Structures are given as structure tokens and as C-alpha cells.
Amino acid sequence: TAPQPTAEPVPTDTPLPTNTLIPTNTPAPTDTPTPAPTSTFTPTPNATATAQAYATATAEANAALVRPDLEKIGLSTEGGYLGWMHDPLTIKVDTYMEEKPEIDYPEFSAADFVLQTDVTWNTASGLAGCALIVRSEADVETGKQYRIYMMRQQNRPLWDIEYFNHGKWQSTLTERILDAPAFFSEQDSTNRVTVVAQGDKLTVYGNGDKMGSITDKRLTGGGVYFMAWQESGETTCTFSNSWLWVLGE
DSSP states (O other), X not given: OOOOOXXXXXXXXXOOOOOOOOOOOOOOOOOOOOOOOOOOOOOOOOXXXXXXXXXXXHHHHHHHHHHHHHHHTTOOSTTOEEEXXXXXXXXXXXXXXXXXXXXXXXXXXXXXXXXEEEEEEEESSSSEEEEEEEEEOSOTTTSOEEEEEEEOOXXXXXXXXXXXXXXXXXXXXXXXXXXXXXXOOSTTOEEEXXXXXXXXXXXXXXXXXXEEEEXXXXXXXBEEEEEEEESSSOEEEEEEEEEEEEOOO
């Protein structure tokens, strides 16, 4: 008998391929520009007017500081101006016959003025002390000048006014060295010294008391200096609360 043909298996359905969607490009967000801030207009200040106002206010404040001391000696701040107010200055000398003038304003020059300073002194010998140089020529070492010397002697302080030129003594304008009863002579004591220069006249006050005046026509203006001096030993002078008021119309 002929063999029966084997039935071929029915093919299994092959699943159709699943279509994968191609991703759609997401559009990039469009940058929204941030609005620039609107400038608020600020008017430009008047620099000159501001500086003038500041200078006026400063001058008035400085005048108020010195006015009481000027009034004590019969003067006022009317018509003048503050030349300078000086930081505390300490000057020390420690060699034989040494003199050392110093100032923060060597270029400053004045004719008529009031100079006031508190002088604290410490000396190791009898011939030593502090001094003020006024109406000096530009070269303080050799120029013409007036010197107000103050000598610290225990229980007997002394002072005088001298005229110098070429770095040397020329004459004593007070005629001699004078007693200074208004000064404190203790070691490290402080004395307030006021010098008034008007025309050909120099007047010196010690702690508010008038000590004396001289008249001399040779110098009509110039620089101002602080100074420590001695014959020997070691001397220290500290000048504080110092100011100079220029007198004028």
C-alpha cells in the first residue's frame, strides 16, 4: 500500500514587526530676552559747589574751635582764617649743643598770626628746653628768624626772644633772659604758649598770662617751627593741640 503523505505542519503566524515611532525633535525653547532695567536719571552734582560748601563748613568748625582762645587775648575769628592745625609732635635731642627744628608745614608762611601750642618738656640739664621759631626765612638752618626760647629750670623757668641770622645769635630782643612765673617747671609738666605776631610786634602768653612783648621791624613774615634745644644731656619736647590762625581783613 502506498504510504500516506505526512501532513505538513501549518506554519505559525510570525508576528508582524511593531513599528517604533521615530522621536519627534522637541523644539528648543526660544530665549525670552530679559528687559534691560530702565535707567533712572541722576543729575550730576556740582563738584565745585560741593567742595565750596564742605570747605565753608570745615572753616566754620575750625573757627569755632579756636574762637574761645582768641577771645581770651582780645582777638576774634572775624576776617582771618585757620592756617593749620598740627598733629602732636615730639622732638628729642641728645647730643652736645643740639637744636632741632621741625614742622609738618615747612612751606607755610604768614605775616600776622596767632600761634598756640601746649608744650610738655623733659630735660636732663639746666640749660635746656623748648622753643618756637617764627617769621623764619625759607632756610630755617641759616635764615633770619625770631626765636622764643623757653628754659626749664626747677622752680625758676626762664624765657626770652632772640634774633638769629646765619644760624647764629644776633641779639636778645627782650634785652635779657626773663623769669617765666606763668610756666610750670616740674619734669613732664605742660604749658600753653601763645604767640601773637602783628606788624612789628611780638607778644607772648604763658598759660593765659601775658609774659611780655617786643618790637622789631626786621622781619615781617615767614615760616613757623617747633624746636627742642639743649647744652647737654637729653631733652624731649612734645607740642600738642597746636594751631595757627592767620590774622587779616
